[in-house]
Amino acid sequence: MANSLSDSTPSLTPQNEPVENLIISVKLPWGRLIPCQKFLQSTDLASHFVFGRGEESTMQAPPTPNLGKISKQHFEITKSEEDDLIYIKDLSKNGTYINGIRLGKGNRKILKHQDQIAVTFEANVVFMFLCQFDDFLPQQLLSKYATLRKLGHGSCGDVRLVKDRDSFKEYAVKKITLSENNSSQIHLINHPAKINNEISILKKISHPCIVQMIDIINIDREVFLVLEYMAGGELSKRIMEKPMSEFTAKFYFLQILLATQYLHSQGIIHRDLKAENILLRDNQEETLVKITDFGLSKVTNENAAATMCGTLRYVAPEVIYNVFRIDGEYGKQVDVWSLGVILYYMISREFPFNGDDAVTIKRNIAQGNYKFTKGVWARPNKACVKDLLEKMFQTKPTNRISISKIVQHNWIKADHCVKYRVKRLLNKETLIDEPSPKKYKFDIGQIQNSSDNKSSNPISESQNDISCSPTICCA
Secondary structure, X not given: OOXXXXXXXXOOOOOOOOHHHOOOOOOOOOEEEEEOOOOOOOEEEOOOEEEEOXXXXXXXXXXXXXXXXXXXOOEEEEEOOOOOOEEEEEOOOOOEEEOOEEOOOOOEEEOOOOEEEEEOOOOOEEEEEEOXXXXXXXXXXXXXXXXXXXXXXXXXXXXXXXXXXXXXXXEEEEEEEOOOOOHHHOOOOOOHHHHHHHHHHHHHOOOOXXXXXXXXXXXXXXXEEEEEOOOOEEHHHHHHHOOOOHHHHHHHHHHHHHHHHHHHHOOEEOOOOOHHHEEEOOOOOOOOEEEOOOOOOEEOOOOEEXXXXXXXXXXXXXXXXXXHOEOOEEEOHHHHHHHHHHHHHHHHOXXXXXOOOHHHHHHHHHXXXXXXXXXXXXXXXXXXXXXXXXXXXXXXXXXXXXXHHHHOOHHHHOOHHHHHHHHHHXXXXXXXXXXXXXXXXXXXXXXXXXXOOOOEEOOOOOOOEEEOOOOOOOO
């Protein structure tokens, strides 16, 4: 590539000294400025750079007519130690332009490979900026986002953290390499039908507890999804880091429950609810959680599906065995079962349905074999949550508790403190420690989607005057 940076550096070692006894510290350049006017010089960037007419500038602009209005310090270029990205900052009232767009004094922007820098007016281009080319993002996204680091790798592609070059907001970009579009590969998670299904669902839904799709680019057999970035990582990781209090488990569970209720109201069965598909906004204990990964979800008007999918330890009996299905199909109750597994896992850090092999796990699921006899389950104060789980783990879907009845179960309904704090969180209000005597007017309501501003009013008010109390009793 023309004008690309070289990792090589000149030898600075005197020939008469043994090389092995020397420690040489050389800063390799992280960028290069290529002059676009003959009176300027090419320069490699390895440290803070300032361009202007003042003597204190790294590169002093010559007194030419084109640069007559240039400031003593016109713009600076730095590499951030925090995120390793390269920023340009406008220091002048007379104008610094990136690709013809004015920055404005005091404003910054993340530079990308081959950006053009102009001063005083947009056509007065003085430099082209070069750096290592980002080969992860396509050009359509590269113009808007800068890659920070790799977040993870899946069977169908990578997920990377990116930053908006103008707003500096962080997002996750999921790159998916599609399989061949034929029926013999329909079982693959990167089959075009599955990916298109995920995209159509993400375009359709909007809920504070569901990861939002920001942008999408489709190039040949590669799909790039720009998604909300959830810095707290997967719920499964949080569960295994340390034991979780019942209050925290309920705080997360209620959010997941409301999101699932919303999906069902939109005719969507997730079919792959698990701790790995629940993401946390940050590392705070009381934080927002969101459902992600809709590759296996089913949009249906009949509220039923017929294919077997999902991660084994989380799947309901009717997903595995036809005998539990109604007319060969299953419906929304498969998500209720998976929610029960997530809740059990959060409280005990163990799965309810275990086994040394898949056959044993399937048998335990079909027979509803799980235990409440050891660990945290042996405690008397777990009676109410155990009652809820027993209702969620009914092997016959028609006997299994519904989403709406889970919301009204005493384990949730009687805990006004958790409901109130989830309400504040979803309404983007500050969570503060409220004194117990304080009274709140509160009731839980179904989340309604707002088509105007893509936001939701997750919890509605009622005339019930109730206090914030963590004490829960099962009726």
